[in-house]
Amino acid sequence: MAAPDVSATKQRILDAASAEFGTYGLAGARIDRIASEAKASKERLYAYFGDKVALFHAVLDANFAEAMENLSFDGADMPEHAVALFDDMLAKPDIQRMMIWGQLQGESTRMRELAESHPSWERRTGSIRRAQSDGIVDARWEPRELITMMFGIVFGWVVAPGADCNDGLDEDALAHRRDVVHEAVRRLCAP
Template sequence: MPYDPQRTRQAILDAAVEEFSAHGLAGARVGRIAARAKVNKERLYGNFGSKEELFDIVLARELARLAEALPLTDDQAADLPAYALAVHDYHRDHPHFIRLVHWEGLERGSAVAAGHPERAAHYRSRVEALARAQGRGDLPAGVAPAQLLYGIFAMAVWWAAVPQLTMMITGNADEGERRRALAAMAARLAQREERSGRPG
């Protein structure tokens, strides 16, 4: 079979996602990635340079997939419970992403992330959608839109990120109960304060 550079690159990236999400950057082994992708290490290095560069490319690719799967349009921004459930379901079905960013935080600490401007732009567009929803009166303005987005992600993703802690706190809550609770909490965040109508 003739050499197909695109297929080879894809195989390496797919193998690297598995390796990095399981072992982190320091624990990952290029030899295992190459073996899983059925290429030699020299071809891997030729395509991606160092292990660190490959890790950064994997993160960028997975964030692009997340961005495509979880857009936040103006209409969606007005329905926080539905968006929170979409975030929850994506991370439940793709647990490797949260593992990758956990490894990044553990191993790189507070250093500015590789590709920070592009990665930040992904979230900034969603913050802007929430800000527009607040401006239209679809969402309360008491919480800054960036903090609101952070809160939605924290609530929606934490169940998948720390399953043991989740079990300790919530016991044997099933998937349906978790989703109902998440929707209720997101709805509370989206609830505008009612004016009393009483004179001040």
């Protein structure tokens, strides 16, 4: 008899948790629903992740690290990075919602520390500073402020009252939003 594939079980739990946390947030998510969707026992889930908060962190951390490593970043071309981030969040709406839930449920300090402790953070902020020194990006902003405002633009339709979320929009509407994100970040960065 073959041993169970621990990594496959963990991944199923992470995938189910991503959907659950994205829908209900940390407070509203239920471990029994996650375990059921992952086809894993609650005991196995607790053995792997400890508790619900640790599972929430594991999902956020894994997706955050993936985004930091996979999305190219050039401080001289922040508009392109913003569009890539928009597309990444469009492809992972659960993660986008988890980030918003995290902000609402007191995780903002932890998420900021996670970003600033990632090995790519210094490269990103250094790239912005070089672009500022070269006169490509407005030097009145701190790099951290530019990154924060870029996220605000990318997440705008998801958090603005009365705005249509990105879910279910046709390609023309999404292309228009990409153009808006690009132009807004271009203007934000323009010296």
